[in-house]
Amino acid sequence: MLKVTGLKKVFRVEKMFGAGKTEIAAIDGVSFEAKEGSILAIVGESGSGKTTIARCLAGIETPDGGEMVYNGNKLEFDTKEKRAAVQYVFQDTFGSLNPRMKIRDAIAEPIEFHFGKKSADLRTSVDACLESVGIKAETGNKYPHELSGGQRQRVVIARALSMNPRLLIADEPVSSLDVSVQAQILSLFQKLNREKGISIIFITHDLRIVKSLAHDIIVLKNGKIEERGGVADVYREPKSPYTRLLLSSIPGNQAGSEKIHGS
Amino acid sequence: MSIIEIKSLSVDYALGQNGVLHALRNVNLEVNAGESIAIVGESGCGKSTFASSLVKLLALNSKAAGQVLIDGNDVLAMTNRELEAIRGVKAGTIFQDPAASLNPVFSVKEQIEETITAHLKVRDKVELKQRAIKLLEETGIKETQRVYEAYPHQLSGGQQQRVMTAIALSCSPKILIADEPTTALDVTVQAQIIALLKRLKKERNLTLILITHDLHLALDLCARIIVMYAGEVVEDAEIKSETDSKHPYTRALFEIIPDINEDRHEFSVIPGEVPELKTVMNECYFRNRCVKAGKKCSESHPEMENGVRCFYPYTKGRLKA
Ligand SMILES: Nc1ncnc2c1ncn2[C@@H]1O[C@H](COP(=O)(O)OP(=O)(O)OP(=O)(O)O)[C@@H](O)[C@H]1O
Numbered sequence A: 001m002l003k004v005t006g007l008k009k010v011f012r013v014e015k016m017f018g019a020g021k022t023e024i025a026a027i028d029g030v031s032f033e034a035k036e037g038s039i040l041a042i043v044g045e046s047g048s049g050k051t052t053i054a055r056c057l058a059g060i061e062t063p064d065g066g067e068m069v070y071n072g073n074k075l076e077f078d079t080k081e082k083r084a085a086v087q088y089v090f091q092d093t094f095g096s097l098n099p100r101m102k103i104r105d106a107i108a109e110p111i112e113f114h115f116g117k118k119s120a121d122l123r124t125s126v127d128a129c130l131e132s133v134g135i136k137a138e139t140g141n142k143y144p145h146e147l148s149g150g151q152r153q154r155v156v157i158a159r160a161l162s163m164n165p166r167l168l169i170a171d172e173p174v175s176s177l178d179v180s181v182q183a184q185i186l187s188l189f190q191k192l193n194r195e196k197g198i199s200i201i202f203i204t205h206d207l208r209i210v211k212s213l214a215h216d217i218i219v220l221k222n223g224k225i226e227e228r229g230g231v232a233d234v235y236r237e238p239k240s241p242y243t244r245l246l247l248s249s250i251p252g253n254q255a256g257s258e259k260i261h262g263s
Numbered sequence B: 001m002s003i004i005e006i007k008s009l010s011v012d013y014a015l016g017q018n019g020v021l022h023a024l025r026n027v028n029l030e031v032n033a034g035e036s037i038a039i040v041g042e043s044g045c046g047k048s049t050f051a052s053s054l055v056k057l058l059a060l061n062s063k064a065a066g067q068v069l070i071d072g073n074d075v076l077a078m079t080n081r082e083l084e085a086i087r088g089v090k091a092g093t094i095f096q097d098p099a100a101s102l103n104p105v106f107s108v109k110e111q112i113e114e115t116i117t118a119h120l121k122v123r124d125k126v127e128l129k130q131r132a133i134k135l136l137e138e139t140g141i142k143e144t145q146r147v148y149e150a151y152p153h154q155l156s157g158g159q160q161q162r163v164m165t166a167i168a169l170s171c172s173p174k175i176l177i178a179d180e181p182t183t184a185l186d187v188t189v190q191a192q193i194i195a196l197l198k199r200l201k202k203e204r205n206l207t208l209i210l211i212t213h214d215l216h217l218a219l220d221l222c223a224r225i226i227v228m229y230a231g232e233v234v235e236d237a238e239i240k241s242e243t244d245s246k247h248p249y250t251r252a253l254f255e256i257i258p259d260i261n262e263d264r265h266e267f268s269v270i271p272g273e274v275p276e277l278k279t280v281m282n283e284c285y286f287r288n289r290c291v292k293a294g295k296k297c298s299e300s301h302p303e304m305e306n307g308v309r310c311f312y313p314y315t316k317g318r319l320k321a
């Protein structure tokens, strides 16, 4: 189980005019729990701090306060094993693949580093890893720009999964993909969660996906938690006005009352 | 009168030793001033290539043929100087990837104000700032002053996307080409952008070319839906709901939208993949994935007829074949 208590992150930026700095409390005392083997969705306003939480959990950003405890121990990244156990899939997959490296090598590199695999053994692992996300081994010989968006996304996910993580943090992993490719990737997440018990923290603004995928949800606004609970409960009876507004604004949701009509 | 007229537009990408990819093939389209059209279809079917052709911002390894007439003038035949007058002023563009389209070394202030100065020759500092802040407010940004002063990396994904929209609208273009303009936005902000676009359509008679994979967004903003598959238009019609659509591919796109009324469930996919067209074949490109495919589909390539490119289209109103 992952337990986050009072997490804080403040960005300080130089003012353009005049002296001093502006302080931006990107996350301001956020506490939540992610149960082992469950899928937790984080939704909320644009700029509410979702990506910042993910970056703190992945050790990319250092929090200014609060605690992150994973199965009883402080969440740390000081050993290879600990680094491998928590994997992060960035929103921008193009930026997270080296354009001059073949797909096969991009996947092999961390496997070699973390598990010390070599030659034939390494090759088998890479093939298995690609296959697990439905990509043919021969596609491994391509460069990133030669793949479609959906294939590229699956490669990044495959690389994260090759580390056998216990916790996967995925920041808007499907938002720029069409519904069919989205479904392929979401089905894979479902399968890994069911069959391997991987815990997933899934950041999205798509409330349809949350309903179909996640067990629990937290709703974020202005760096604070507005509401949390089981997905079915929150959707049936949202307590915070902001959650209600979110649910009623889903495009095409007939039940929604505040939808903007017509064109 | 039509503001945009596209005649036999084709775009090829050179793939080095691996031949040529036909990304767009023989697209014909007329758009009237003030009309809104949505372009939908799966990843890789040519939507962004189409958007880039409209303002001739195509990749270096591309080759375009045909005509793209804006107000009667062929964009594809224009010099860079002539194109400058089109881009931004006549046709504003919001590109798919905000992180890659914003310049990382310039602040939001510099990027918006420079666009206004370049095209509209406004140089007064106070006026420039007023305009910039107003644009940011209109796109639903809350801390306008902070975002105005910020550099792109200091903004969240959705904030970057709205800055793109503000830049695209900064010179009051007659045409707005918006490639996935709301993918990084939560539904409330998305609703604000939708309301803004609707207002501009009404007040300024804006012509909107919306590219999206979100069918609900498309239906909400546009009366006319253009469905693309493997570089071709396969349906071009007024569609209000699934039952209006005739092409089996359009129906399939509707069918796989996750159901909000159901708790955790399996996701549905359209089996198979969009073919990458390197050779032109005498068959329907969708037939391997199509529930209605019949004999004719493997014998010849269907032409557009009554707004649909299909030998066995659905008739309006009937949901299942
Ligand atoms: N490096 C930074 N410097 C200054 N401010 C930052 C920085 N990174 C993020 N912020 C600010 O912190 C706040 C939270 O940003 P974050 O990226 O976590 O939001 P988000 O919830 O992921 O939003 P979105 O849905 O738009 O991606 C935003 O107001 C953003 O402008």
Ligand SMILES: Nc1ncnc2c1ncn2[C@@H]1O[C@H](COP(=O)(O)OP(=O)(O)OP(=O)(O)O)[C@@H](O)[C@H]1O
Residues within 6 Å of the ligand: A146, A147, A148, A149, A178, B013, B014, B015, B021, B023, B041, B042, B043, B044, B045, B046, B047, B048, B049, B050, B059, B061, B096, B213, B276
């Ligand atoms: N510069 C390029 N060189 C080679 N192939 C390219 C290039 N740009 C795009 N393609 C290919 O052309 C096809 C159409 O690409 P395009 O970007 O227009 O698709 P799209 O419909 O916008 O997809 P998405 O929904 O993923 O954005 C794809 O198969 C893509 O891989």
Ligand SMILES: [Mg+2]
Residues within 6 Å of the ligand: A050, A051, A052, B156, B157, B158
């Ligand atoms: Mg984010």
Ligand SMILES: [Mg+2]
Residues within 6 Å of the ligand: B047, B048, B049, B096
């Ligand atoms: Mg695109």
